[in-house]
Amino acid sequence: MRERKLTHHDVGRENFVSEVWKWKDEYGGTILKQLRRLGASLDWSRECFTMDDKRSNAVTEAFVRIYKEGLIYRDLRLINWDCVLRTTIFDIEVDYIDIKEKTPLKVLGYKNMLEFGVLTSFAYPLEENLGEIIVATTRVETLLGDTVVAVHPDDPRYKRLHGKFASHPFNGRRHPIACDSILDPNFGTGAVKITPAHDPNDFEVGKCHKLEFINIFTDDGKINSNGGSDFVGMPCFEARVAVTKALKSNGLYKGEEKNEMRLGLCSRSNDVVEPMIKPQWYVNCxxxxxxxxxxxxxxxxxxxxxxxxxxxxxxxxxxxxxRDWCISRQLWWGHRVPAWYVTLEDDELTVLKNKGPT
Structure with missing residues (x-):
């Protein structure tokens, strides 16, 4: 980026890996010379590199053995996603900052400061002329992936709505009014939007109630086709502004207030972490x-x-x-998971998912 104004995605995977090997060949020897000058007493005949063929084969062998022992498996779960690095990051790679009130922060890829610590309220229209139900969220853009509006079963304000439906503000998708005792009736309005594909708590509710999981983000943090034609292609936080503006024009925006929250940042890129649902590899701990x-x-x-x-x-x-350790990373420089998709030309389904490494 500094020398050519290109990202690794502009260069492409093969060319990027080739460039890294060139760097290793040029500077790897310099590092070894420095060790010699420091007087390091090492057995230089056993010098090796973690990405050479012998070491790479050893990693593949270890992965397959551990997989066969049942200690490595693949699963579809909610993970921490870095939209700048475009990779999964594990829980301990996420740094959290506590936000007490409305706070402007600089976010990678955005020119203007962005506000966090804001709780936005908006209304879902109810079917059968029952009026509307107001929910509150710190991430209003994720309403594009909502599947349910949930209330506490004992909350008297919403008893009449049990089993009823709300309509999505933009696409008309029907959202059932679900009951879940895990909800706090004293938070916000007591009614909560559920986005199973983009929130850890909602993910658990989604599994419990067997809800639809709708991913609305591309890997680089833009709204995909699931988010609707009015917002597709917008970066996440630009979509937040656009969604708020659309709610106001529809008369569904109900205001905002300051809200304490914890914001997760990637420890490497400092980008805001986006929860995403993806198939990844895990170690059984x-x-x-x-x-x-x-x-x-x-x-x-x-x-x-x-x-x-x-x-x-x-x-x-x-x-x-x-929790089980997510070992998947979508980085281009490193050992690759020895697992593939198999395509058969005469198969009507065209693609078969291999059950594990081959």
């Missing part, structure tokens, strides 16, 4: 977590001593709440 816990916490079978002792509690907190 259950079983390993108990072994690691027992090694520190089990007095009769203790194998590891943590110093200072107070950090044993941190060890316990991490491992008791561990």
């Amino acid at each position: 259950h079983g390993i977590d108990k072994e690691a816990l027992d090694a520190v916490m089990d007095d009769t079978n203790k194998k590891i001593e943590i110093t200072p002792k107070q950090y044993a509690a941190e060890w316990k907190r991490w491992l008791e709440n561990i």
